[in-house]
Amino acid sequence: MINPCREAERRVLRLLHGPKTRTQLRQIHAHLLRHGLDQLNQLISHFVSVCYSLNKMHYANLIFQHTHSPNILLFNAMIKGFSLCHPFEKSLHIFSDMKRRGVWPDEYTFAPLLKSCSNICHSSLGRCVHGEVLRTGFEWFGSIRVGIIELYVTCGRMRDAQHVFDEMSQRDVIFWNLMIRGFCKSGNVDTGLCLFRQMGERNVVSWNSIISCLAQCGRDSEALGVFNEMREQSFEPDEATVVSVLPACARLGDVDVGKWIHSYADSKGLLQEVVSVGNSLVSFYCKCGDLDAASSVFDRMAQKNVVSWNSLISGYAFNGRGEIGINLFEEMMNTDEKPNDATFVGALTCCAHAGLVEKGRDLFASMTETHRIEPKLEHYGCMVDVLGRSGCLKEAHDLIKSMPMKPNAALWGALLGACSTHGEVKLAELAAKELIDVEPWNSGNYVLLSNIYAEEGRWDEVEKVRDLMKENCITKAPGQSAIGKGVYDEEKQSYRLKQA
Numbered sequence: 001m002i003n004p005c006r007e008a009e010r011r012v013l014r015l016l017h018g019p020k021t022r023t024q025l026r027q028i029h030a031h032l033l034r035h036g037l038d039q040l041n042q043l044i045s046h047f048v049s050v051c052y053s054l055n056k057m058h059y060a061n062l063i064f065q066h067t068h069s070p071n072i073l074l075f076n077a078m079i080k081g082f083s084l085c086h087p088f089e090k091s092l093h094i095f096s097d098m099k100r101r102g103v104w105p106d107e108y109t110f111a112p113l114l115k116s117c118s119n120i121c122h123s124s125l126g127r128c129v130h131g132e133v134l135r136t137g138f139e140w141f142g143s144i145r146v147g148i149i150e151l152y153v154t155c156g157r158m159r160d161a162q163h164v165f166d167e168m169s170q171r172d173v174i175f176w177n178l179m180i181r182g183f184c185k186s187g188n189v190d191t192g193l194c195l196f197r198q199m200g201e202r203n204v205v206s207w208n209s210i211i212s213c214l215a216q217c218g219r220d221s222e223a224l225g226v227f228n229e230m231r232e233q234s235f236e237p238d239e240a241t242v243v244s245v246l247p248a249c250a251r252l253g254d255v256d257v258g259k260w261i262h263s264y265a266d267s268k269g270l271l272q273e274v275v276s277v278g279n280s281l282v283s284f285y286c287k288c289g290d291l292d293a294a295s296s297v298f299d300r301m302a303q304k305n306v307v308s309w310n311s312l313i314s315g316y317a318f319n320g321r322g323e324i325g326i327n328l329f330e331e332m333m334n335t336d337e338k339p340n341d342a343t344f345v346g347a348l349t350c351c352a353h354a355g356l357v358e359k360g361r362d363l364f365a366s367m368t369e370t371h372r373i374e375p376k377l378e379h380y381g382c383m384v385d386v387l388g389r390s391g392c393l394k395e396a397h398d399l400i401k402s403m404p405m406k407p408n409a410a411l412w413g414a415l416l417g418a419c420s421t422h423g424e425v426k427l428a429e430l431a432a433k434e435l436i437d438v439e440p441w442n443s444g445n446y447v448l449l450s451n452i453y454a455e456e457g458r459w460d461e462v463e464k465v466r467d468l469m470k471e472n473c474i475t476k477a478p479g480q481s482a483i484g485k486g487v488y489d490e491e492k493q494s495y496r497l498k499q500a
Contacts, residue, residue, distance in 0.1 A: 008035040009043060016050050025051070025059060039068055045077040052081035061090070070101075076108045083112035088119040092129075105132075107141045114147030123155035146174055153182030177205050184213035204238055212244040220248035224257060237264065239274040246280040250287035258284050262297070272302045279307045286315025306340055314346035322354025339371060341379070348382035352389055360386035381410050388418025393427055409438045416448065428452050436468075443474050 008031070015028050028047070032038045044067060051060035064070065064078055075098045082091035095113055098105070110133050117126035130148055133139050139148075145168065152161035165171065165179055176199050183192035196202075196210045207230045214223035227245050230237065237245075242265055249258040262271075262281055270277045278301040285294035298304070298312050309332045316325030329347045332339065339347075344367055351360035364383050367373045375383075380403055387396035396415055400407050412434045419428035432449035439445055446469050453461040469475075 008037060009040070012037060012043060013046060016046050025054070025056065029063065038063070038066070041067070041069075041071045041074045044070075045074045048074070048077040048081055052084050055085050057081045057085040057090075070098075070103070072098075072103050072106055072109070075103055076106070076112075079109060079116075080112040083115040083119070088116040089122075089125075091116040092125060105136055105138070107138055107144070110138055111141075111143040111147045114144070114151050118147075118151045118154040121155050123152070123157050126151040126155065127160075142172075146178070149175060149178045149182075153178050153185070156182075156186055158182050158186050158188070173199070173201050173203050173206060177203075177209055180206065180209050180213075184209065187217075189213055189217050189219070202235070204235055204241065207235055208238070208240045208244060211241065215244050215248040218251075220252050223248045224252065224254065227257075237261075239265075239270050239277050242270060242277050243280045246284040250284045253288065255288055255290075258288065271297070271300065275301065275303045275305055275308065278303075279305075279311055282308060282311040282315065286311060286319065289319055291315060291319055291321065304337070306337055306343065309337060310340075310342045310346055313343065313350065317346050317349035317353055320353055322350035322352070322356065325350035326354065326356060326359060339373075341373060341376060344373065344375075345378050345382055348379065348386060352382060352385040355390060357386060357390045357392065377405060377408055377411070380407075381414055384411055384414045385418075388414055389421075391418075391422050393418060393422060393424050397427060397430075407434070407438075409435055409442075412438060425452060425456060440472055441474070443469070446474060 012028060012031055012035075015024060015031070029038075032043070032047070037043055044063060047063060048060040051057055060078065060081055064074070067074065070078075075094060078094045079091040079098075082088060082094065091113055095105075095109070098109075110129060113129045114126060117123075117129055126148075130151070133144055133148070138144055145164065148164050149161050152158070152164065161179060161182055165175060168175065176195060180192045180195050183189070183195065192213060193210060196206065199206060207226065211223050211226050211230070214220070214226065223245065227237075227241070230241070242261055246258060246261060249255070249261070262284075265271045265277050265281065271281065278297060281297045282294045285291070285297065294312055294315050298308060301308060309328070313325045313328050313332075316322065316328065326347065329339075329343070329350070332343070344363060347363055348360055351357070351363065360383060364375065364379065367375055367379065380399065383399060384396045387393070387399065393415070396418065400411055400415065412431045416428055416431035416435065419425070419431060429449070429452055432445060432452060435442070435445040436449065446465055450462050450465040453459070453465065
């Protein structure tokens with residue numbers, strides 16, 4: 001004879017794991033209540049699992065609150081659910097409730113708790129959970145050790161992560177990858193690279209981690225060297241490898257490697273399947289000045305997102321083909337893709353390079369009026385450049401004065417450059433003084449102001465600028481570029497030390 005209760009349970013399980021679960025959660029819940037199944041921990045655990053797969057943990061929590069005697073299976077399901085869905089700290093509250101009720105944890109309890117602490121980057125709570133792991137004797141389980149190291153890596157506590165790592169007698173590739181990622185993320189690239197060299201077994205994640213880190217730190221030649229080593233050892237690059245290597249190729253001007261990656265991505269179907277790969281190729285070709293290749297990749301992409309459009313629009317802007325960039329922007333406006341901050345930076349830069357002043361004004365106004373995007377410093381900078389290049393210097397200055405935020409050096413520099421080009425001495429003097437006020441450590445600003453006075457024959461003012469430089473302990477090395485980042489940083493640090 002068929003047990004009606006068992007049959008009802010099987011029906012609920014079929015419904016929970018069926019194709020229409022998202023729209024049937026309330027009906028399934030009603031079914032549980034109607035058949036008196038709402039206190040069966042195993043069945044409710046399944047319900048909770050479905051809820052977190054659908055990001056419906058608020059609903060799971062409502063049902064959990066009405067469960068009279070939840071067991072470890074249900075507690076674990078709830079803890080895991082809130083380790084994957086907001087609010088992550090809820091899993092820690094549930095763990096406290098579990099302890100209060102006298103339910104003993106098992107090997108499945110702590111990994112999601114540690115994940116929750118990682119998600120909220122709370123090292124103090126994580127250390128408390130780590131202490132619970134040690135007290136209950138579950139520290140030898142692999143998933144828990146992964147969780148502990150991941151917690152410390154995420155929170156930047158590499159000394160704690162190293163301590164746990166050193167205590168392990170057996171370390172698989174997951175642990176090594178976590179440690180490499182942690183050291184690289186904390187800026188200790190050489191230690192990460194040293195660990196990478198010590199690995200007995202690597203996977204593609206290992207290679208990607210170190211390549212990405214080297215590229216992000218500006219060590220592009222080393223990144224390409226590791227990439228070539230990866231190929232020599234017969235590891236197949238994936239989309240993450242491609243996205244990490246292409247920027248390094250662009251900065252080094254290594255077109256040959258970039259083209260090989262393009263061919264490889266094409267042969268593996270990555271260009272058609274992974275939008276980030278297409279975006280990286282578009283950006284690579286734009287930075288190398290090959291706009292025809294960039295446009296060809298863009299046209300062949302099966303899917304595009306706002307980054308795809310932004311990359312090509314900006315590419316046209318910075319390669320002096322502003323009108324084509326604006327045409328592409330207009331084409332984007334006829335699609336379902338919505339522009340973002342970066343889109344307008346690219347479009348306004350196109351206007352500046354193409355001398356499209358009226359178009360620039362319209363675009364800048366449309367940001368707030370049509371697209372509800374509040375202009376940022378970079379947008380004001382682009383607009384000052386648009387106006388300055390065309391000689392609309394008073395309008396550019398008025399725009400700077402109307403800004404809701406404090407102008408930075410780039411804005412005053414753009415105005416100063418435009419004033420110099422168009423021979424507007426009085427406004428140039430004002431811009432140069434503002435530059436000195438914003439960047440008192442930058443010797444180039446004093447030189448610019450001094451040159452303005454010298455061209456006017458105002459030698460008393462030239463002497464005052466020199467006195468101001470002495471007063472601020474500013475020196476200018478002969479023949480040294482004032483705009484190089486290294487020089488700029490050194491001058492800034494030197495100024496701060498002398499002022500201190």
